[in-house]
Amino acid sequence: MKKIITLNINGDDYDLAIKPTDFLVDIVRDTVGLTGTKKGCNIGDCGACTVLVDGRPILSCLTLAMSVVGKKIKTIEGVADGPELDPVQQAFIDKGAIQCGFCTPGMILSTTALLERNPAPTEEEIKHGLAGNICRCTGYVKIIDAVKHAAVLKTKEGTDVR
Amino acid sequence: MSDRKFSVIGTDQVRKEAPDKARGEAIYADDIRLPRMLHGRIKRSDYAHARIISIDTSAAEALPGVKAVVVGSEAPQKYGIVPQAPTETAMAIDKVRYHGEPVAAVAATDPDIAEKALDLIEVEYEPLPVYVNTHDAIAEGAVALHEDNKYGNIAYQARQEFGEVDKAFEESHLVIEKTYKTSYVNHVFMEPHSAVARFDDNGDLRMWSSTQVPHYLHTMLSKVMDMPMAKIHVTVPNVGGGFGGKGEASNNELIAALLSRKARRPVKVIYSRREVFLQHRGRHPIEMKVKMGVDKEGYITAIDYDGLMDGGAYGAWGIIILFYTAAMLHLPYKVKNVRFFGRRIYTNKPTCGPMRGLGGVQPRFALESMMDELAIKLGMSPYELKLKNAIDKKHVTVSGVHVRHSEYKKCLEEVVSESGYLDKHGKLPFGKGVGLAGGYYISGTAYTLYMSYKPHSTALIRLDSESGVTLQCGATDIGQGSNMVLAMMCAEKLGLPYESIHVISGDTKNAPFDLGSFASRVTVAAGSAVCEAADKLIEQILPIAGVALGCRADQLAVGNGEIYSIYEKEIRMPFWDAVEKYIAAHGPLSATGSYTPPRRTGDFKGGNVGHSPTYGFTAHVAEVDVDTETGEVKVVNYNEAGDCGQPINPLSVEGQVEGSIVMAMGQALYEEIKMTPDGRLMNPNLHDYKVPTMRDIPNIKTLAVESYDEDSPFGAKEAGEGPIQPTIPAILNAIYDAIGVRFTEMPVTPEKVLAALAAKGQE
Ligand code: FES
Numbered sequence: 053m054k055k056i057i058t059l060n061i062n063g064d065d066y067d068l069a070i071k072p073t074d075f076l077v078d079i080v081r082d083t084v085g086l087t088g089t090k091k092g093c094n095i096g097d098c099g100a101c102t103v104l105v106d107g108r109p110i111l112s113c114l115t116l117a118m119s120v121v122g123k124k125i126k127t128i129e130g131v132a133d134g135p136e137l138d139p140v141q142q143a144f145i146d147k148g149a150i151q152c153g154f155c156t157p158g159m160i161l162s163t164t165a166l167l168e169r170n171p172a173p174t175e176e177e178i179k180h181g182l183a184g185n186i187c188r189c190t191g192y193v194k195i196i197d198a199v200k201h202a203a204v205l206k207t208k209e210g211t212d213v214r
Numbered sequence: 215m216s217d218r219k220f221s222v223i224g225t226d227q228v229r230k231e232a233p234d235k236a237r238g239e240a241i242y243a244d245d246i247r248l249p250r251m252l253h254g255r256i257k258r259s260d261y262a263h264a265r266i267i268s269i270d271t272s273a274a275e276a277l278p279g280v281k282a283v284v285v286g287s288e289a290p291q292k293y294g295i296v297p298q299a300p301t302e303t304a305m306a307i308d309k310v311r312y313h314g315e316p317v318a319a320v321a322a323t324d325p326d327i328a329e330k331a332l333d334l335i336e337v338e339y340e341p342l343p344v345y346v347n348t349h350d351a352i353a354e355g356a357v358a359l360h361e362d363n364k365y366g367n368i369a370y371q372a373r374q375e376f377g378e379v380d381k382a383f384e385e386s387h388l389v390i391e392k393t394y395k396t397s398y399v400n401h402v403f404m405e406p407h408s409a410v411a412r413f414d415d416n417g418d419l420r421m422w423s424s425t426q427v428p429h430y431l432h433t434m435l436s437k438v439m440d441m442p443m444a445k446i447h448v449t450v451p452n453v454g455g456g457f458g459g460k461g462e463a464s465n466n467e468l469i470a471a472l473l474s475r476k477a478r479r480p481v482k483v484i485y486s487r488r489e490v491f492l493q494h495r496g497r498h499p500i501e502m503k504v505k506m507g508v509d510k511e512g513y514i515t516a517i518d519y520d521g522l523m524d525g526g527a528y529g530a531w532g533i534i535i536l537f538y539t540a541a542m543l544h545l546p547y548k549v550k551n552v553r554f555f556g557r558r559i560y561t562n563k564p565t566c567g568p569m570r571g572l573g574g575v576q577p578r579f580a581l582e583s584m585m586d587e588l589a590i591k592l593g594m595s596p597y598e599l600k601l602k603n604a605i606d607k608k609h610v611t612v613s614g615v616h617v618r619h620s621e622y623k624k625c626l627e628e629v630v631s632e633s634g635y636l637d638k639h640g641k642l643p644f645g646k647g648v649g650l651a652g653g654y655y656i657s658g659t660a661y662t663l664y665m666s667y668k669p670h671s672t673a674l675i676r677l678d679s680e681s682g683v684t685l686q687c688g689a690t691d692i693g694q695g696s697n698m699v700l701a702m703m704c705a706e707k708l709g710l711p712y713e714s715i716h717v718i719s720g721d722t723k724n725a726p727f728d729l730g731s732f733a734s735r736v737t738v739a740a741g742s743a744v745c746e747a748a749d750k751l752i753e754q755i756l757p758i759a760g761v762a763l764g765c766r767a768d769q770l771a772v773g774n775g776e777i778y779s780i781y782e783k784e785i786r787m788p789f790w791d792a793v794e795k796y797i798a799a800h801g802p803l804s805a806t807g808s809y810t811p812p813r814r815t816g817d818f819k820g821g822n823v824g825h826s827p828t829y830g831f832t833a834h835v836a837e838v839d840v841d842t843e844t845g846e847v848k849v850v851n852y853n854e855a856g857d858c859g860q861p862i863n864p865l866s867v868e869g870q871v872e873g874s875i876v877m878a879m880g881q882a883l884y885e886e887i888k889m890t891p892d893g894r895l896m897n898p899n900l901h902d903y904k905v906p907t908m909r910d911i912p913n914i915k916t917l918a919v920e921s922y923d924e925d926s927p928f929g930a931k932e933a934g935e936g937p938i939q940p941t942i943p944a945i946l947n948a949i950y951d952a953i954g955v956r957f958t959e960m961p962v963t964p965e966k967v968l969a970a971l972a973a974k975g976q977e
Pocket residue numbers: 090091092093094095096097098099100101102111112113114
């Protein structure tokens with residue numbers, strides 16, 4: 053009753069035997085072994101399991117693995133390409149936005165998607181964009197600082213390339 | 215402060231594990247996968263209070279893929295964090311005491327099979343009356359949850375009296391008496407409890423778990439599994455927050471060990487979010503009858519406190535919290551007459567326990583609200599009243615608590631000036647208001663639950679010219695950053711860069727003993743142990759360097775990776791050369807340090823609780839907007855000024871304070887676990903149990919007042935639990951300032967605000 057499907061995760065194709073009822077979070081964590089995606093509630097309330105599908109943040113605990121065949125999935129492990137950290141990751145580290153780190157992968161992916169849509173978000177836009185990601189350690193202040201800083205770093209990075 | 219020049223302390227260092235966390239490569243307990251590992255699931259009771267007549271697990275055992283089934287009677291040894299009075303077993307045996315209590319567990323090759331097996335377990339119950347509130351539980355004729363408890367459903371009770379309380383009230387100019395109620399709230403750390411257990415053929419148990427207290431878990435495992443401690447090895451991987459909720463052994467840890475022994479295969483048991491609410495150990499709801507008096511000038515004359523604590527089904531940390539609550543009445547103000555009466559009650563609910571700032575948050579809410587009210591009745595600014603009563607730099611309470619260092623007054627002064635409180639209080643338009651509150655917390659703890667008088671914290675530092683500096687310490691980093699703080703202290707002492715310190719912590723075999731991460735004890739206690747060990751190392755190296763440099767050891771110092779003469783610049787050598795010489799001559803170079811807080815106890819019941827080597831202080835001003843149409847309270851601005859001694863890492867201190875404020879704001883305004891009359895949780899999920907999101911937070915400004923506790927390592931004190939104390943009353947006092955309503959029950963929901971406004975309109 054399992055089916056073989058191919059998922060493209062962080063640019064690599066994985067051939068996977070899955071049940072039609074399997075959720076993406078479990079396939080990513082248990083079958084593929086990318087445990088950076090976290091599970092804080094498993095019913096769509098906390099944002100810890102956020103991954104990007106074609107650049108948009110989705111909750112992988114509510115998403116059937118079957119439904120993302122043929123799409124580009126990005127997990128936290130795919131954010132930094134090689135030895136260099138991504139500016140969003142660097143900003144989270146430098147601004148003290150990481151305490152226990154359990155919300156961090158989801159926060160970083162939501163931030164990545166936000167900055168993609170809106171490279172210079174206002175504080176209100178940041179709060180709106182990350183309202184679905186719960187953090188219980190930081191009180192969010194340092195996370196907001198990190199997002200602002202990431203926006204600056206990313207813009208700089210963009211100009212350097214050009 | 216001129217002689218205090220630090221190179222590492224006081225700088226914003228980045229946590230070493232932060233990049234791993236940012237990349238998703240940090241390993242938490244649920245990320246561990248072992249060969250042949252099974253998945254454990256827990257069968258939970260369908261009744262909140264019932265006798266277990268029978269459990270039939272045969273059908274579950276017969277299900278293909280099921281490798282072990284365990285029930286409560288297989289582990290009858292009771293355990294609990296208070297060793298003299300254990301109340302819990304790994305799973306219920308004859309009786310269940312809350313809805314959702316574990317009664318059996320299954321390990322299977324696949325989580326789905328384990329779930330299916332749970333449905334096949336038949337449990338027959340004989341229901342008993344259910345008590346979801348304290349009054350019903352202690353009513354005449356109520357059935358005792360614990361038959362062996364002496365006082366029915368009163369788990370513990372205590373009285374303390376200092377001074378002449380009644381006389382002081384008689385002589386008071388103004389006295390108010392009120393009842394306050396706090397709500398049933400959970401820590402909501404983001405990582406659900408997770409544990410992996412593995413037995414080998416030597417009968418040795420390995421456990422990886424998301425705990426704050428590996429050493430307590432170690433002792434509990436030994437007790438419940440009935441095996442020697444030396445055969446158990448607990449390791450704490452990264453932990454996704456704790457806030458007290460992972461401050462004692464939890465059922466999943468014990469069940470993982472039991473299943474693993476029976477199946478002789480590794481077993482992982484993780485909780486769903488609902489199960490986190492069932493394990494609970496959140497803040498005790500307390501119904502507090504409080505009386506407070508002042509004289510004409512606003513000096514506090516007396517406090518009389520009568521608290522009924524809803525403890526839930528088991529003992530847990532209850533008695534400690536009861537006595538902490540008693541101790542918390544005495545500070546941060548000078549109070550000469552204090553009476554405390556407290557009872558902790560068993561009810562058919564998930565068990566309450568230690569939650570960030572335990573013991574302090576509830577009485578603080580009542581006392582700071584009352585002081586606000588008393589000041590306004592006296593026609594005085596609440597700031598003036600609080601400042602008048604605030605303790606000085608040193609203070610001894612009537613209960614004998616010694617405060618060796620306090621900058622509480624500075625906290626009040628600075629938060630008031632930063633926030634513009636005096637320009638705003640009583641002067642903002644209807645619907646807008648400001649509120650002030652203060653608080654404090656213990657730092658370094660004195661009372662040990664661990665009934666032996668060995669040091670509370672120990673550290674071992676090894677210097678090796680090949681492997682560098684290894685700091686081994688049993689303190690546990692649960693995300694609060696203790697590894698970083700200890701490494702920074704070690705680096706400062708040895709004159710080496712912070713990056714060069716390798717910390718091994720949270721492991722019962724690879725790190726020496728430490729009580730664990732709770733009650734804000736690590737910075738002072740483990741920090742002192744680290745400093746002592748580092749000092750001993752320096753004492754060992756300097757004579758060697760002295761010989762090499764042709765100079766007396768007592769003229770040498772360490773710094774910048776060198777050993778140098780404090781008098782002559784040219785006399786210097788690299789630190790590591792001296793280490794190499796030492797090892798060549800003497801062999802391995804290591805030293806240990808330890809810390810035991812000075813023992814002070816009052817000669818009254820519970821007199822050894824709440825004494826601490828030192829204390830952190832803090833004062834808050836909240837500014838709120840109350841929407842009179844919708845009843846919604848929005849905290850718009852928030853100021854804090856804290857005395858945490860010398861901040862070891864200012865960025866990290868800010869993070870602790872901000873997190874505390876937002877957590878307490880949730881309790882003030884949104885959070886509450888709701889129950890049905892038959893004892894089911896109505897909202898054990900993060901959709902219906904609302905915690906603050908990024909959209910809810912105010913503009914927060916925190917500042918550390920100039921402070922240095924000479925007797926603490928690098929002058930530091932706690933910063934992670936004091937700052938949660940004043941937030942609730944600061945917000946509630948601001949609501950009063952905004953709409954003239956004093957709320958005495960949490961959370962202050964829009965419905966309550968609208969109802970109060972309507973009632974006010976009718977007056
Ligand atoms: S785990 Fe998916 S939203 Fe919480």
